[in-house]
Amino acid sequence: MSHDIVFRNATIYDGTGAPGAVGDLAVSGGRIAEIGAVSGRGAEVVDAAGLALAPGFIDVHTHDDFAAIVHRDMAFKTAGGVTTCIVGNCGMGAAPQAAAMVLARSFHPHASFPEWEGYAGYLDVLDRAPPATNIAVLIGHGTVRMAAMGRKTEAPNAAEMAVMKDMVREGLDAGAIGMSTGLIYEPGRHARTEELIELTSLLKGTGALYATHMRDEGLGLLGSVDEAIRIGREAGVGVQISHHKASGREAWGLVTRSLERIDAAQRLGLDVHADQYPYTAGSTVLSAVAEGGRLGGAGRGLGSLTPDNVVIASTAGHPEWEGQSIAALMAAFGAGLDATLQRVLGEEPGATVVLHSMSEDDVRTVMRHPSTMIGSDGLPTLAGKPHPRLYGTFARVLGRYARDLGVLSLPDAIYRMTGFPAAKFGLNDRGVIAPGAFADLVLFDPETIIDRGTFEDPKQPPEGVRMVLVNGQLVIRDGVATDARPGMALRRG
């Protein structure tokens, strides 16, 4: 029998957390055909001795909804071994399109987009012009609320709730794998818990889950975890806590107690997990940081931020501001905080920032916890100085946290980016190396894999990733992106 590609003598990590085992692996017709001692030949044979072969990484927390259309090579992800991106996080979804385009233009100010109708239309766009990675979608509650209610801060009336429910049902029918909220952002932060329970209840029995950027990741962290768990319990739906962290110095250490809350919920039989990116800095849009006087220390949600620890990442037309802290811009403008924020947001409403707000101890505590999987939360602005997590998340977990620091074993680290998220998000036949599974694969050198991006120079592909296959086709060869665009738009079930 002749295969498309055969890997010889690889150390195979199957994505279940099991230790690596040396063997061959054959790929045929987009699927894994044989594992072990492969007898047949391959159109291409790869000597993989000394290298690790794992399921392709599943990035459970992305904002690549629009990058998948305008940067179809997705090289910023595939070069780090990512083969599937879950989009629509933090309440920001791809439909309805008119509401979604606010974020699309903020991340991709110079791009033009096709038109689509609902989540079905968005997935059709991906079917017609696939990106290099697979894409699975979450319905964005904030986008739905904006489309139904604009910037209203009240609870929805019956008619508005009916419109939101229709939009959520449309997304579920189209194959969305869950619904996300962004409860620090406009307009999601105006939603009461009851609104979220009512909408999340539509997911019950479908296998779709509730993913949340919680209301408060600072001193209010524990109350926010309680709210997320309550929504899942009352709606009868699994919960994914996004980018689990304690933000702001006064909140450091609270993750020990928030993780205990997750343990307690699991003991009650609830399906509650979290994801994390492996850095002590976060990143978001400047408008969210400036809202409600948060940067002045008066607000809640992001923890205490100061003009020193907030740094401009990407802008549409002010490269000279990128990499500068708000404090530095205040000095340059000879202006106070409010005037500086007004000027920057007036000229750059979509500016993104990096927030240096977490403790390294907390990052390791969250990573060790068995409820945690890996998600980059990268903002695919590609211009300026985006947070290096966009490129380096998975290699950094494998190289720095697993190999160099021993926070996780290598099989466990791989499990948290493959088999674990595939099971949680219901991605069938992915995330594991097994006969018949889709051939989403990454071949890397466990001795050298490491992220290379820094906050000053973030746009660096990781080191040590040799080959990446999506649905059996090579998207990365010797660390370089190919012309293949074999990604699939994944529908639930």
Ligand SMILES: [Zn+2]
């Ligand atoms: Zn978020």
